[in-house]
Amino acid sequence: MSARHQEQPPRPAGPGKKWIRVSKVVAGVESEEWVEVDDDEEGGEEDELAWPPRGEMHVLNRDLPRVDGPDKVTGRARYTHDVRLPGMLYARLLLCPHPTAKFELDLEPARAVPGVKEVRLVTEEETLYLGQPIAAVAATTPEAADDGVRAIRARFEPKPFAVTHEQALAENAAPVGKNGNVRADQTKGDLEAVESALAECDAVVEATYRLPVQHHACLETHGVVVDYSGGDQATVYASTQGTFSVHGEVPKLLGLPAGAVTTVVQHMGGGFGGKFGPDLAGRVACELARDLKTPIHLMLTREAEFLTAGNRSGCVQTLKGGAKKDGTLAALSARVDRLGGIGGGSHGGLPYVYAPRVSFLESRAVHTHTDGSRAFRAPGHPQASFAMESLLDELAYALGIDLLAIRKKNLPSGKDGDVWSRQLDLCAQLVGWDEHPHKSAPDASDAPLKTGIGFGISTWGGGGRAECQVEVRIARDGAVTALSGTQDLGTGTRTLVAAIVAEEFGLALDDVVAQIGRSSYGQANGSGGSTTAASLAPAVKDAAHNARAAFFEHLAGALGTKRERLACERGEILERSDSSGAGDGRRWSWEEACATLPPSGLSARGEWKSQLASRGTHGAQAAKVTVDTLTGEIRVVQMVCVQDCGLALNRLATRSQINGGMVQALSYGLLEERVIDPELGLVLNANFEDYKIAGCQEIPEMIAVIDEKDDRAVIGVGEPPVIPGHGAIANAIHNACGVRLREMPLTSDKLLTGLVALREGTREGPKRPDGAGR
Amino acid sequence: MPDPKQRRGPEENLSRRSFLKGSGVLAASGIASRAAAEPGAGLAWQAEPERLSGTAELALSINGEERKLSVEPRTTLLNALRNHCEPPLTGAKLVCDHGSCGACTVHLDGRPVYACMLLAADAVGREVTTVEGLSSGDGGELTAVQRAFCEHDASMCGFCTPGFVMSVTACLARKPGATLEEIKSACSGNLCRCGTYPHLFQAALDAGRRMGAGSTKGGR
Numbered sequence: 002m003s004a005r006h007q008e009q010p011p012r013p014a015g016p017g018k019k020w021i022r023v024s025k026v027v028a029g030v031e032s033e034e035w036v037e038v039d040d041d042e043e044g045g046e047e048d049e050l051a052w053p054p055r056g057e058m059h060v061l062n063r064d065l066p067r068v069d070g071p072d073k074v075t076g077r078a079r080y081t082h083d084v085r086l087p088g089m090l091y092a093r094l095l096l097c098p099h100p101t102a103k104f105e106l107d108l109e110p111a112r113a114v115p116g117v118k119e120v121r122l123v124t125e126e127e128t129l130y131l132g133q134p135i136a137a138v139a140a141t142t143p144e145a146a147d148d149g150v151r152a153i154r155a156r157f158e159p160k161p162f163a164v165t166h167e168q169a170l171a172e173n174a175a176p177v178g179k180n181g182n183v184r185a186d187q188t189k190g191d192l193e194a195v196e197s198a199l200a201e202c203d204a205v206v207e208a209t210y211r212l213p214v215q216h217h218a219c220l221e222t223h224g225v226v227v228d229y230s231g232g233d234q235a236t237v238y239a240s241t242q243g244t245f246s247v248h249g250e251v252p253k254l255l256g257l258p259a260g261a262v263t264t265v266v267q268h269m270g271g272g273f274g275g276k277f278g279p280d281l282a283g284r285v286a287c288e289l290a291r292d293l294k295t296p297i298h299l300m301l302t303r304e305a306e307f308l309t310a311g312n313r314s315g316c317v318q319t320l321k322g323g324a325k326k327d328g329t330l331a332a333l334s335a336r337v338d339r340l341g342g343i344g345g346g347s348h349g350g351l352p353y354v355y356a357p358r359v360s361f362l363e364s365r366a367v368h369t370h371t372d373g374s375r376a377f378r379a380p381g382h383p384q385a386s387f388a389m390e391s392l393l394d395e396l397a398y399a400l401g402i403d404l405l406a407i408r409k410k411n412l413p414s415g416k417d418g419d420v421w422s423r424q425l426d427l428c429a430q431l432v433g434w435d436e437h438p439h440k441s442a443p444d445a446s447d448a449p450l451k452t453g454i455g456f457g458i459s460t461w462g463g464g465g466r467a468e469c470q471v472e473v474r475i476a477r478d479g480a481v482t483a484l485s486g487t488q489d490l491g492t493g494t495r496t497l498v499a500a501i502v503a504e505e506f507g508l509a510l511d512d513v514v515a516q517i518g519r520s521s522y523g524q525a526n527g528s529g530g531s532t533t534a535a536s537l538a539p540a541v542k543d544a545a546h547n548a549r550a551a552f553f554e555h556l557a558g559a560l561g562t563k564r565e566r567l568a569c570e571r572g573e574i575l576e577r578s579d580s581s582g583a584g585d586g587r588r589w590s591w592e593e594a595c596a597t598l599p600p601s602g603l604s605a606r607g608e609w610k611s612q613l614a615s616r617g618t619h620g621a622q623a624a625k626v627t628v629d630t631l632t633g634e635i636r637v638v639q640m641v642c643v644q645d646c647g648l649a650l651n652r653l654a655t656r657s658q659i660n661g662g663m664v665q666a667l668s669y670g671l672l673e674e675r676v677i678d679p680e681l682g683l684v685l686n687a688n689f690e691d692y693k694i695a696g697c698q699e700i701p702e703m704i705a706v707i708d709e710k711d712d713r714a715v716i717g718v719g720e721p722p723v724i725p726g727h728g729a730i731a732n733a734i735h736n737a738c739g740v741r742l743r744e745m746p747l748t749s750d751k752l753l754t755g756l757v758a759l760r761e762g763t764r765e766g767p768k769r770p771d772g773a774g775r
Numbered sequence: 776m777p778d779p780k781q782r783r784g785p786e787e788n789l790s791r792r793s794f795l796k797g798s799g800v801l802a803a804s805g806i807a808s809r810a811a812a813e814p815g816a817g818l819a820w821q822a823e824p825e826r827l828s829g830t831a832e833l834a835l836s837i838n839g840e841e842r843k844l845s846v847e848p849r850t851t852l853l854n855a856l857r858n859h860c861e862p863p864l865t866g867a868k869l870v871c872d873h874g875s876c877g878a879c880t881v882h883l884d885g886r887p888v889y890a891c892m893l894l895a896a897d898a899v900g901r902e903v904t905t906v907e908g909l910s911s912g913d914g915g916e917l918t919a920v921q922r923a924f925c926e927h928d929a930s931m932c933g934f935c936t937p938g939f940v941m942s943v944t945a946c947l948a949r950k951p952g953a954t955l956e957e958i959k960s961a962c963s964g965n966l967c968r969c970g971t972y973p974h975l976f977q978a979a980l981d982a983g984r985r986m987g988a989g990s991t992k993g994g995r
Contacts, residue, residue, distance in 0.1 A: 066926050066928060074906075074920075074921040074940050075907065220934040270932050271932045271934060491931035493931075661970030690873055694968060697958075697976075698960075700959070
């Protein structure tokens with residue numbers, strides 16, 4: 002699918018070992034690497050650890066209301082923003098209002114503001130990007146901190162800048178950093194072979210597709226609260242996707258030994274890829290707390306969140322593709338510019354999923370004086386998918402081929418292709434493709450309100466690796482607790498931890514308490530690349546399995562039976578008769594059995610087992626839109642997603658994730674765009690009035706289907722459902738009215754312009770001076 | 776290539792200072808309209824903006840309890856709840872601070888309002904209900920709306936959830952059998968980034984059905 006795969010492990014596996022491929026997202030770029038793990042399947046353990054068959058689970062793979070739901074609906078859930086500590090100061094950052102500037106600050110007026118306790122520079126260097134924080138204020142109230150920031154006197158010497166693609170590539174462009182504005186870092190394939198194959202094609206389409214910079218727009222902004230009042234202990238509350246991505250760095254920033262700091266992530270208000278590590282806010286907060294010896298609350302303002310907390314890189318990609326009469330995609334070349342500001346940007350590679358005979362790709366980072374891109378839910382894939390699905394559609398129309406058929410024809414061969422094909426068929430069925438009259442040409446009627454359907458598909462790695470430590474405890478009073486330092490982004494991690502233990506012990510979900518989000522509970526991976534569930538769940542299962550084994554061992558002695566005869570289900574411990582007829586068939590309630598434990602209870606640890614995780618997702622989506630050709634209004638009326646993710650531990654939360662992916666794709670497709678004034682070098686929509694995200698009125702009927710045919714182990718589902726939705730919507734718009742929107746967001750003004758061009762160009766010829774027609 | 780130096784006069788460098796003055800006057804006028812400030816005080820304030828700091832003593836009725844707060848006149852109801860109540864009421868969230876996301880929604884005399892768009896002083900003499908005040912007693916029974924939110928998984932990260940709970944609760948209190956379109960309309964001032972909307976609509980419709988079947992009052 003793309004060049005990032007290293008097809009073979011670096012060397013043969015050692016004895017009792019095997020190689021597995023794992024996903025990794027670093028700074029917004031997805032990659033895969035080979036990791037050598039224990040080959041548990043070969044080990045021939047007496048009690049092979051495996052997920053029960055789908056139909057035999059009594060907790061897992063069902064609809065589970067999340068265990069922290071009651072905390073969230075009552076306001077009891079405490080987020081980092083909500084932490085209040087005695088003596089705590091609120092910190093704010095002064096942002097540079099220019100894309101790049103030298104500056105001098107007079108901090109004295111700010112120090113004189115009542116309530117302000119500290120004002121300091123964050124940097125003295127020339128700034129590199131628009132909105133870069135340059136000073137920090139700490140004060141007794143948020144209002145006083147705002148006053149302090151406003152009171153700083155600043156003298157800026159703005160430098161020439163480049164904030165757009167065109168400005169960055171201009172001949173005399175202002176330099177962004179020291180290494181030039183363009184970094185061509187990926188070339189693959191054979192351009193000559195592509196060109197000669199294109200010459201033989203029956204249809205060739207060349208087009209440029211543009212995607213804007215998208216913001217994560219997490220409702221809880223980035224930030225930390227540092228609880229430190231001097232002394233040798235500190236607690237850091239962080240709104241993060243990785244407890245340990247913060248925990249690994251804050252002790253150093255506080256000048257404390259690693260063991261002296263606890264990092265806490267009880268609840269966090271959205272991350273979507275952009276919240277890893279302490280970040281600038283974390284660094285400043287730790288330094289302030291260290292120096293002032295008082296707790297610091299530093300959460301970004303909404304403006305700072307928009308300007309400095311990362312984004313999905315924009316993209317300008319020119320594709321040239323050719324197909325044979327029968328719809329076979331013969332050749333594809335692509336030139337991709339990734340607009341990641343001072344960051345590298347990301348792109349999922351082209352061709353995306355579909356498999357032309359020959360292809361060529363050149364990908365470059367084009368830098369501007371704007372905030373660096375970060376990982377954002379399926380980094381790079383939504384950009385690649387939009388171009389690929391659009392191009393495929395354009396070829397289908399050029400050849401008069403069914404839009405569903407051309408997709409199925411060009412899938413990779415083999416098992417993966419079969420899965421996508423099956424998923425596309427189900428999507429088509431659910432969206433009503435069979436009855437749809439416009440399968441290979443847009444609706445050319447004069448009806449003012451038209452309906453169209455579009456498709457798209459996705460892929461993602463997901464999967465897990467040995468990164469989580471989990472402990473399961475059984476107390477003498479029957480309480481069961483599972484502990485891990487992992488974090489719940491809203492994906493339902495806390496719930497799946499409890500559910501796996503409940504399943505293993507034959508208990509109900511409510512009988513198990515999952516304690517997560519605290520570094521002292523044990524190492525866990527960050528939630529990136531859809532790897533949380535597949536890394537964590539096997540370790541939870543293993544810990545629960547070990548705890549059960551230890552419990553049965555204990556019970557065998559305490560109750561006078563053999564451990565092999567014991568089983569647990571429905572809150573009871575059962576003694577089964579064995580083959581010799583021995584055993585009394587006794588039963589004890591869970592509490593009775595636990596009462597035999599020593600006062601300290603029982604505890605067991607677990608680690609990741611490769612056979613409990615799988616990798617590699619497939620998904621297909623369809624969108625149905627209506628287009629009002631008089632007003633240009635575009636309404637998405639239905640979205641359908643068929644998604645596999647291995648074992649769906651919690652079906653309800655999995656559907657929530659799938660819905661969420663579709664909603665974000667819809668929002669990205671129709672509404673979202675960072676708008677920069679290219680002359681003034683200002684972001685014009687760094688707030689929720691002007692940066693639009695989908696609200697209730699935009700939400701269509703949504704059908705989220707978990708692919709029932711997937712019998713693999715746990716994979717993860719965070720990223721894939723966000724990938725193909727906006728492409729499907731753009732395709733549906735074209736299907737409805739014949740206007741191809743190649744630039745997102747897909748707005749009414751672009752549609753109306755396209756309708757005019759269509760009427761003048763292809764349907765009614767050049768516009769007549771009297772404006773006759775409509 | 777734009778060169779910002781050619782467009783901006785040096786006097787703009789002082790704008791932060793003048794903005795501070797301006798913000799002081801604005802803050803003052805907020806309270807002046809309620810508390811009949813001294814005549815001519817505006818001029819003195821412009822000369823010495825620092826004098827504006829200070830606090831007002833307010834008594835607010837929040838979740839049925841009277842709370843005495845000491846806040847600056849410019850303090851929003853949201854900041855009063857989150858930063859000046861003891862214990863703090865942090866259920867209402869600060870997200871946009873501009874009345875565009877609904878995460879801070881509370882009820883004022885039973886009607887949903889954005890707490891970030893009201894001064895604390897504007898809530899004097901009125902009944903404020905926050906998400907913490909919906910369910911009865913200490914960590915008591917969930918309301919029909921809260922239960923439905925849990926059952927249908929209407930929250931993911933949960934940061935928008937208190938605001939949606941308040942909007943749906945107010946909507947269903949007015950009309951227990953609200954339709955999907957009415958629910959969408961009632962919640963169109965609330966944003967969710969995780970995209971829980973489909974489950975949220977199901978929860979609201981389900982709660983509405985349950986409440987419609989029972990009492991026609993607020994579903995407490």
